Amino acid sequence: MAQSYFCxxxxxxTGMTLTEFISxxxxxxxxxxxxxxxxxxxxxxxxxxxxxxxxxxxxxxRYYAGMSPTQYRKARGVASSRS
Numbered sequence: 001m002a003q004s005y006f007c008x009x010x011x012x013x014t015g016m017t018l019t020e021f022i023s024x025x026x027x028x029x030x031x032x033x034x035x036x037x038x039x040x041x042x043x044x045x046x047x048x049x050x051x052x053x054x055x056x057x058x059x060x061x062r063y064y065a066g067m068s069p070t071q072y073r074k075a076r077g078v079a080s081s082r083s
Contacts, residue, residue: 026050030057034069038070038078042069 010018030049033040046069048055061069 020051022050023060024064027061030061030069031065031072035076035078038073045069 005019010021014021016024030045033045033048033069034042037045042057043054046054050058051057051060058068061072065072067075
């Protein structure tokens, strides 16, 4: 199956591009880790969830979550010893 065909079929079936799906999944994983591991650094969570840089992570996280990772943690009442 050609890559372009797969991407078209994926969008047809899910309503989103493969890249969008992967980004949303990574942000969702990061949200779970931000809440589950309050002492873990945001930078470490970004790398563990597959982002290439903290800047890419912050931009993508803010796009899908509507706030920065640190704001997300604070809004959920999770204390963090370091960001």
